[in-house]
Amino acid sequence: MLIIDVSGEFRWITLVSPEEHDGIELLLEPNSHTAAKEYQNKLFEEGIPVTMFGVEDVRKECDRLLNHSVKFTIEPTEMGEVTIAVFDDTCGNLIQIIQK
Structure with missing residues (x-):
């Protein structure tokens, strides 16, 4: 809504x-x-996401977003027990998605 x-x-x-x-x-x-x-601007320049959202499957969510022309600055990456990805929201922010 x-x-x-x-x-x-x-x-x-x-x-x-x-x-x-x-x-x-x-x-x-x-x-x-x-x-x-x-x-x-400083956060964006340094590659620091402004927020993070949990998702069930990072790779599946990345594929869905790529189909909508979303540009990722970090492709799905395993970091210990989590997988993350970061994308540009086109408004000057980086958004991180994470799967535990």
């Missing part, structure tokens, strides 16, 4: 699963604060 707030001068979007309307909500909003933008 997509909810767009258009009140006042600020805009943001929230997303929830269509199967779980009361589940986890993801908030997406513009980054217009100078300090926050600098922080975001």
Whole structure:
């Protein structure tokens, strides 16, 4: 489910699963604060993901995302007991997915 707030001068979007309307909500909003933008740029330059999501199968999820032209900066990589991958969200962030 997509909810767009258009009140006042600020805009943001929230997303929830269509199967779980009361589940986890993801908030997406513009980054217009100078300090926050600098922080975001530095994290991206250093290759540091801003968030991480757990998935059941990293390789399967990577294949699904690759079919949508997602670009990975780290392909599925085993690190001990976990497998990770990192992709560019096209908004200046790196997102990590992890399988335990």
